[in-house]
Amino acid sequence: MANETGQNPSTSQTKSQVFFNFEKFDREKILWSRWQKRLESAFIINETPEDKKLHLLLHHIGYATYYNTLCDKLSPDEPEKKNYEDVCKVLIEVFDPKPLEIVENYRFHLSRQLEHQSVDEFAIELIKVALNCNFGTYLNTALRNQFVFGLKNKAIRSRLLEQTDLDLGKAIKIARQMELSDQGNVEIAHNLKERSPVATVSKNDYEQYIGTLNENELKPSDINLVSYTGNGIKVYGHSLLGREWLRVLPFDWNKVFRGEHMVSQIDGQTALNTLKQKYPRVFDAQSMGKITGLKARIHLKPDTPPIFKKARKPAFAMRKRIEIELDELVRNGVLKKVETSEYATPIVPVPKSNDKVRICGD
Incomplete structure (x- = not known):
């Protein structure tokens, strides 16, 4: 039975089910393996026939350069004459080549938290890099160690190094709490404007970053404050040591805040010579040095067969x-x-x- 346009309704419906809108592949935004999984999920949702999958893949592959690359890899054969699985294998080799394990290990051990990264973002980045490091059962320990070693905040790193039974989850939780606390302190300091006649903290900030505010434990304040619009502001407690005391106390506050032991310049050559004189054996160019009196042992599992790899021919x-x-x-x-x-x-x-x-x- 045909409709007014002369098309069979079942045929029109089948065509609309076969073709669907889908985000084209962009290697700058997503890994090929993940994009392929999303595409195959779309195949399942739209009940795509097996004989249409290859053509939909070639349509959604994205930029023309990607299609050209595929054609070059399959030459002299044409992609349209291959099956879906074979084309996917070639595309994985092109867009998701297996990385070198030693290179990924090198990247992992050089990982450091960037200036703009939160501790959670740094942890996620480490996990991504570790995927191809082949750590095996050592994975969680390796992630914990590099997370602690790579933190930019020395105070957080020192706190974590003091912990016993530290795992990755616990390390991230402690680091996150300390990071949020630092951000809260910065926010409070920003809110305490230098030109304000009094230094105050809002009740919300106090309870968020310092602790629960108990009005019964604070003495009534004799300070009367008003907002910009003239409304009264209720004040809890008293200032322990206001700025006016800086003028009364007999201290040289410039020295107090700057410190008496600031280092403005270091003579690198002098420092190097001092180290060489203090540790001459370390800097002895004629000898690498070696440990004596100790013997290292490598403990292997019972019945572990020896591994012998042939030498590679160097250039x-x-x-x-x-x-x-x-x-x-x-x-x-x-x-x-x-x-x-x-x-x-x-x-x-x-x-x-x-x-x-x-x-x-x-």
Whole structure:
């Protein structure tokens, strides 16, 4: 049965169900894997047929450059001739490549709370970075440690370092409370205008940042205040030490507020020379130094098989520098040359600015 437009109602309804409005993908705003999950949820809601999913994906993929990238990756095949799952695999490789674990660990351990970040925002950022660090069962401990170490407020960090049985949730809760308290103190200080004849705090601010206000514990005040409109203001308590006392007490308030031991300039070279004289062994260029009298042991689970990884071939231009550095490490007692070993891991040579290399284990 056709309607007035000559279309079959069921056919028109099916077309409207297949096509739907959806936010196009933008890699600057969302990860591909998360956007794909949202798209597939829309498929379920709209009961999208299997044979239409690929074409809807290509339509909603976003910018033309994304489609061009997909075509280049599949060339000489065309995206429209592939199935939905294969195209999604390619797009994940393009937009959500698996990050290098060592790089993500490096980012995680360098994470610091930014000036504009709240403690909650900093915690969320740490959790995002830790996703690809492969911490395993150490994840919660790693997050707690880096959260504490990376806080910008030294007072909050010191408080957390004093806590026993500290986990991430407890650390965030204490830090959040102290942060809100600091913000309240700043707000109160801002409200106490310098040019005001008296310093007052509103009842709401008092109860929010200081404690419950009990009128029965405060003596009646003989101060009469009026607002800008002439209305009377009820005052609780008395000033303990008003500004007028600054003129009466015989103190040099400039010295009190500035302090007698302010450091205006530090001679960096003098400070460095002092450290070198105090700790000569630390700065001895001829020896790296090593711990003696102690022996480290690595405890493994029973029946753990040894792991032996083949060496990677370094760039030809770096081979000589690597050999020199390895010989130096052996000469200083850092490494010991062996002919065979059940365990082995490839090295990662990192170029240094002095034309040498730093040997790291992967």
